[in-house]
Structure formats: C-alpha cells, structure tokens
Amino acid sequence: MTAITYAPLEAPQxxxxxxxYRSHQSSMKAVKDAQLWVARGDEIIAGLCLRTQAHGFWLTGLFVAPLSRKQGVAAALVNxxxxxxxxxxxxFCDPELQGFYEGLGFTLxxxxxxxxxxxLVRYQRNKAMIALGIGL
Structure with a gap:
C-alpha cells in the first residue's frame, strides 16, 4: 500500500x-479561488477547499472516497x-458531524x-446545518 500524503494541490492541477469529485458522483466542487487540499496515495482519495473569507477561511468540499473512509483520512486532511x-x-455541517469536528478542535x-x-441562514432553509470554527 502506498503511503498517503496530505498537501495543497498546485493551481494547474x-x-x-x-x-x-465527479468520479464519486459527489456534488462537491473545487473552485479556482480556493486553496485546494488533497490526500493521495497512488491517486486522490480525499479533498477539501479552503476559501478566503473575511479574516480567515471557509472549509468546504470535504469528501473522502468510500473505500478510504473510517481510516482517519478526513481527520488528517482537515488537520x-x-x-x-x-x-x-x-x-458548515450536518449536526450529526458535530462530534467528528469537535474531536478536531472545532467548536460551535x-x-x-x-x-x-x-x-448559513439560506442553507438552513432547506436542511439542518450548524456552523463550527477553529482558531478563533
């Protein structure tokens, strides 16, 4: 098994x-104006986006390939x-994920x-969402 690396994705990539995301039928999208991070072994197995927001960043698009879940990949990538x-x-996340993110140091x-x-107010009109933060 190839070692997993966690690093920013260079702009041309x-x-x-x-x-x-598309290969896993995920609705997540990478955007050019964000810092894109990936976990990869032989190929990308997880990704996320950090978009500049006010005096910090908004983490979006966290997705782990189904075969790589429950192995600490998401936690390592976020950290x-x-x-x-x-x-x-x-x-922003579903309230069911609050414990996962609190384990990484995020708070309500x-x-x-x-x-x-x-x-967040717009999102909450259609689904349950909470906001968490770290490094505040």
Missing part, C-alpha cells in the same frame, strides 16, 4: 479535484489544511463573518 491557515477556519460558532452568516 485543480481540475484533478473536480475529476475526483493538515487547518494547521497551514493563518487565521480562523469556519465550516455563534459569530460568523456577515457573508457566511447570510449563507
């Missing part, structure tokens, strides 16, 4: 993350990406940058 951030990191976040607060 950003389409690889979208290809990964590496967040550690590299200069500023706070926020994310009552105060969000205005743009993220507005987005």
């Amino acid at each position: 950003w389409p690889l993350l979208n290809k990964f 590496r990406a967040v550690t590299a951030c200069d500023g706070p990191v926020w994310l 976040e009552a105060e969000l940058p205005q743009a993220l607060h507005e987005r």
Whole structure:
C-alpha cells in the first residue's frame, strides 16, 4: 500500500479535484479561488477547499472516497489544511458531524463573518446545518 500524503494541490492541477469529485458522483466542487487540499496515495482519495473569507477561511468540499473512509483520512486532511491557515477556519455541517469536528478542535460558532452568516441562514432553509470554527 502506498503511503498517503496530505498537501495543497498546485493551481494547474485543480481540475484533478473536480475529476475526483465527479468520479464519486459527489456534488462537491473545487473552485479556482480556493486553496485546494488533497490526500493521495497512488491517486486522490480525499479533498477539501479552503476559501478566503473575511479574516480567515471557509472549509468546504470535504469528501473522502468510500473505500478510504473510517481510516482517519478526513481527520488528517482537515488537520493538515487547518494547521497551514493563518487565521480562523469556519465550516458548515450536518449536526450529526458535530462530534467528528469537535474531536478536531472545532467548536460551535455563534459569530460568523456577515457573508457566511447570510449563507448559513439560506442553507438552513432547506436542511439542518450548524456552523463550527477553529482558531478563533
């Protein structure tokens, strides 16, 4: 088995993350204006996006390939990406994932940058979502 590496994806390679998401029928999308992080062995097995927001970052698009789940890949990828951030990191998630993110040091976040607060309110109209933050 190839060792897993966790690192930012260089700008010219950003389409690889979208290809990964599509190959797993994920609705996640990598965007050019974000820091893209991946976990890979022989190929990409997980990815996430860190988008600049206010004085920090908004973590989106965390997805792990089904065969690589329950092996600590998501936790390792999030930890590496967040550690590299200069500023706070926020994310939105289903309340069922709160324990996972709290285990990584995130806490319930009552105060969000205005743009993220507005987005969360919109998302909450259609599904249960909570906001968490770290490095605040």
